[in-house]
Amino acid sequence: MNNRLSYGVLINGAGGKMGQALIRLIHQQPQLGLQVAATRNAAGPVTADFDIVLDFSTPQGAQEAFALAQSHRKPFLTGTTNLPETLVQQMQQETKIPVFFAPNVSLSVYFFTQLAQEAARMYRGYGIHLHEIHHIHKKDAPSGTAKKLAEAVCLPTNEVTYERIGETVGTHNVRFSSPLDEVSLTHKALNRDLFAQSALEIAQWLVTCPAGFYTMSDYAKFKLKEVHS
Numbered sequence: 001m002n003n004r005l006s007y008g009v010l011i012n013g014a015g016g017k018m019g020q021a022l023i024r025l026i027h028q029q030p031q032l033g034l035q036v037a038a039t040r041n042a043a044g045p046v047t048a049d050f051d052i053v054l055d056f057s058t059p060q061g062a063q064e065a066f067a068l069a070q071s072h073r074k075p076f077l078t079g080t081t082n083l084p085e086t087l088v089q090q091m092q093q094e095t096k097i098p099v100f101f102a103p104n105v106s107l108s109v110y111f112f113t114q115l116a117q118e119a120a121r122m123y124r125g126y127g128i129h130l131h132e133i134h135h136i137h138k139k140d141a142p143s144g145t146a147k148k149l150a151e152a153v154c155l156p157t158n159e160v161t162y163e164r165i166g167e168t169v170g171t172h173n174v175r176f177s178s179p180l181d182e183v184s185l186t187h188k189a190l191n192r193d194l195f196a197q198s199a200l201e202i203a204q205w206l207v208t209c210p211a212g213f214y215t216m217s218d219y220a221k222f223k224l225k226e227v228h229s
């Protein structure tokens with residue numbers, strides 16, 4: 001167990017929307033300090049010392065940031081979506097550093113997914129509809145969160161519907177329908193800080209973890225234990 005008081009963070013994708021939110025919020029966390037703000041065309045190798053790599057960039061950026069974390073033997077967290085299966089497998093097989101990957105790093109969204117899964121069990125025989133809305137700049141569709149939700153409620157990904165509207169941070173709706181009634185579950189992110197704040201909290205947990213691959217399910221177990229202890 002690592003008991004250090006503060007950790008230097010390398011943020012990959014520092015110029016992006018999530019990168020900027022992370023940089024703003026990191027200054028409010030006494031346990032974390034911004035050590036490196038890495039962008040796509042960063043000149044030269046990273047020479048500064050850092051304790052953890054946080055990546056919110058692109059699949060290519062995530063691959064490069066993972067290689068950097070491995071070469072420095074530092075924990076790696078990525079929330080970048082639409083990662084190739086080969087990279088996910090490399091992360092799953094990693095044995096020398098702690099690696100965390102979640103297409104949605106919000107604990108609230110994780111609980112929402114659990115609720116949807118439970119509802120799908122209860123509303124057996126109902127039609128299931130999954131719809132997501134994001135901002136117009138989002139590169140992938142449907143969202144990584146929608147894909148996870150679809151898996152949780154056993155809906156083929158190609159049946160997920162989506163819209164891109166203005167600056168919408170992220171809305172996911174799961175609807176169960178019968179000829180007689182409708183049940184609707186909605187998660188609406190109001191601010192990108194929902195994800196940035198959560199990523200920083202997970203980072204503080206990840207630096208204490210032994211080498212291995214972690215997901216939201218591991219983090220949720222840790223948080224629930226903390227709440228009940």
Ligand SMILES: NC(=O)c1ccc[n+]([C@@H]2O[C@H](COP(=O)([O-])OP(=O)(O)OC[C@H]3O[C@@H](n4cnc5c(N)ncnc54)[C@H](OP(=O)(O)O)[C@@H]3O)[C@@H](O)[C@H]2O)c1
Binds near residue numbers: 012017019105106195
């Ligand atoms: N897991 C979650 O909870 C969660 C939440 C929100 C977003 N996301 C995901 O996080 C990623 C970033 O989202 P965003 O909204 O911040 O996107 P964004 O605003 O487009 O930012 C992405 C940033 O990554 C940079 N970049 C591109 N290639 C890079 C490389 N090879 N190395 C380093 N940086 C590179 C981009 O630089 P250029 O401008 O030069 O291209 C840009 O500054 C997306 O995959 C998104 O789906 C996940």
